[in-house]
Amino acid sequence: MALLEVRGLTKTFGGLQALRDVDLSVEEGQIKGLIGPNGAGKTTFFNAVTGVYPPTEGTVVFDGRSTVGRKPHQVTRLGIARTFQNIRLFPTMSALENVMVGVDARHRISVPGAIVRLGRARREDRETPGQAHELLKYVGIGQLANELAKNLSYGDQRRVEIARALGTRPKLLFLDEPAAGMNPNEKASLMRLIRQILDSGITILLIEHDMKVVMGICEEVAVLDFGQKIAEGKPEVVQRNPKVIEAYLGVGAAVGEEGA
């Protein structure tokens, strides 16, 4: 049984069919890429699976449980975490506080409990900053813990977002165009981080436009176009698939290499 099993996923917004009958599975321990031209439905896929909006049709089974109809915070607590295409940190909270919010997802928090603060709650409260700090160090920016999120550089913000997502102790991590806007050095560094995360046992589904990144780290790749899956397989094979080339470059385009 794959960790994530999506069958017949369809999402319609009014007249627009953003996703059409998409089948996708992600095996545990795998890193899979999700690519396609702009508007193909990749982020919509993320949103539908994580509960931002419910699928119009289709089934989503994660770790043996259906996510359909669940709210995003419930899906997160099941074990799927995500980052956003346009980085969504909490701007006036520090990097550490941002990650702490992620770490808090591991804990059962009740409001009366927070007032009284007995036993377990107290222990968790004490440990949270430390755990958050560890995560920041893991992604390489431990020293920026007390900086306000809005003051960080773009690349560092990305890292905080990843650390925050990791804080929720996910089994599956959805990364939405993490390399966007980065220079080659930053991308290389990011790829190293992603591989590190993969090695620690977390499954990854990655939306990316940069083919070098995709080819570099993904074992398998699925291609969406106009909401439908048009190809799937090893990156080198998919890259040469005529339907995929057509989707990116238009009908009758020559075989070429997609650059960054």
Added chain:
Amino acid sequence: MPDWGTCLGSELQFRVVGGLSTGSIYALIALGYTLVYGVLQLINFAHSEVFMSGILAGMLFLNVFAGGDQTVAPFLFVVAFLPTMAAAAGVAVALERVAYRPLRRRGASRLAYLISAIGASFFMSNLVLLWRGREFENFPRSIDPAPLFNIGRVPIQTADIVVLIVMVIMMVGLDRFVQRTRTGKGIRAVAQDVETAGLMGVDINRMVTITFVIGGMLAGAAGLLYGLKFGVMRFDIGFLPGIKAFTAAVLGGIGNIRGAMLGGMTLGLMESIGAGCFGNAWKDVIAFVLLVGVLMFRPTGILGEGVGQKA
């Protein structure tokens, strides 16, 4: 418990025309809310005071010509539309300039807009309080209070007919304006996508100002009609109709012009019938319950949102 048989049966007919005409007044005010919301995503809390300024302006204008018995010739009433609508539009524009534009320039949060709107509303109504005092003032009468004609057993008041006619004229005019003229298209563009509209050369500030002008004019007309129908004016007279008009706008679908009309008429009708069943004291609750109910269960309204979409 109300006598449902009567209040929804034989007595119903007496409530219809009156309800529709009150509803028309709500509709005209509602348009102001809906237009501004469509363009700025702002609930113009102070719009009720723009409406009130229309009543005030109308009253002041007509008082100049009123005889000792506080009546004016009917044609003067028609003439009064001009200064009344102009005054209300002026107030609306001033409101935008003072309370909202500085916030737009500073990129303020929506909470800030809402609080500023509330403050402006308070300022305006209390300004009038200081000026005119707490007592109700009489609006000059310009028509014979006797009913114009009867449909069956139901007497039809002249005031109601006038309100309905004016409302239809305004609605058609507004619809034409928004759909056919360049400015109207500009407003719809800004309502759909501010940034792109700006990139396409639309003068955002001007569109916003025009939106407020139109909303103000309609509220002014509503004010004059309110004075005609109900005959009173006071500093806080805008509050309840304002809330009800907002309810109407939401009921019909905020941002939706035809929705505002539908919502207004519906609310007016339901309120009138409800008053027949439950008594006048509970009448106002109907609007609030409707408001809370619609927002909780069908926030997009009957016709759905959007000046940006097809109205």
Added chain:
Amino acid sequence: MTPLALGPWPRVGLVFGGFAVAIWLLAMLERRIGEPVRRFYDSNERWAFPSSFMLFIVGGAAVVPAFSDKVQIELAFIVGVFALLSLGLNVVVGFAGLLDLGYVAFFAIGAYTMGVLSNAGPIQIPWDLSMWQVLPAAVAITLLAGFLLGAPTLRLRGDYLAIVTLGFGEIVRIVAQNLEPVTRGSKGIIGIPPPKVPFEGTPFAVDNPTPFYLTTFAFLLIMILVIRRLNHSRVGRYWAAIREDEVAAEAMGVPTLKYKLWAFAIGASTSGFAGVIYASRVGFISPESFQLITSITILAMVVLGGLGSIAGALVGAAIIQMVPEVLRSLPAQVQDARYLIFGAILVAMMIFRPQGVIPSRRRAAELKGEVMEAGVTAMPGEAPPADVIREPISGEEGT
């Protein structure tokens, strides 16, 4: 104080001139030493807070011997009640970012609960309850009311929530006005008894405001501590996350609706609480006491003092309640202009100093628009959300 030998309007001018100068001076001062002081406080919070809290306790208690005039202690009592209200609304608006325009409804429910359960109203119950016994009942009722009202409405976008709560506030008032068999309608309930104390010689007599003031002050202290503790815990973090980016918060496992509900309910029960005490002291309540303007006044207190700042809420309450008192020597027209000035202050505050007198560090940046808040989003240039219930993730639809 010898009255100056000037006519009323020159005196008015002088007072307002004085105010303007004072505010300007304070603003200058704040610009100079504001940041360093704040930073000092933040880094030394461990002892800075307890010491300032101690000072607050001493100051509050010292009111009693300092003011021998009963009227002044009465005023202190009212300030205390409004400080409680302001504190509660601050949790709703300042921490959780929910605009509540019907806050007075819970105040009314608390007060009427006291009125009804104390047998001062038309309904008679077989027990003789004192304020102490009504308090938990009122808190429970308003807590429940908060959850009931909040559950369907807190999903709504900011503006809509504001209007719904306003509607609710008005509904409560109109019901109070018309439900004669329970509330005696416009006539109101009179003769609400002061609380009984289980020992000899009840000091809570009608003509002695001091014990009421001290009781209110004590409750205020407790609420300050409770709310502060909440805010400094993960709950406060969650509230901040919800305020700053609700969608991201949800994605990070924050059950946003639940936390909004809690903030709303805490605000509601604080308000109900205050209502009971108020009814017990004042002895008479009617729908007149619970109008929209009171909700707005409390909101003004929170905003003026500083959204999201506990100290700010207290300062705001003090300023707005006491300024009219200070101005009592002025002619009547100026007093009527009170609400006019009020409205102008609200607008001016939003334009020039949205973060309030004592800003909460986070809110200052948010309100100035340096930050996009989901749920209460900034206006210019942003694509209008098509969806009332949720903000769609902007720009990411259909990638």
